[in-house]
Amino acid sequence: MVVPVSAAETEASVTVDDLLGQLRRVVKTARASHPDLSDYRLYDVALCAGQKQRNALLDFRP
Secondary structure (H helix, E strand, C coil): CEEEEEEHHHCCCCCHHHHHHHHHHHHHHHHHHCHHHHHCEEEEEEEEECCCEEEEEEEEEC
């Protein structure tokens, strides 16, 4: 599942604490949007910084 984390143009730099907070919110939103993930755990996260936004690839596994 690929989800946007933040808009890159609004944040030239981001602290690690801010990024972790954003990722926590994204995971919470993904779980709320996809109830079938309730039995899955977040296994891995890959970050990709594009020109317009930062994306996260969330890998959920049972």
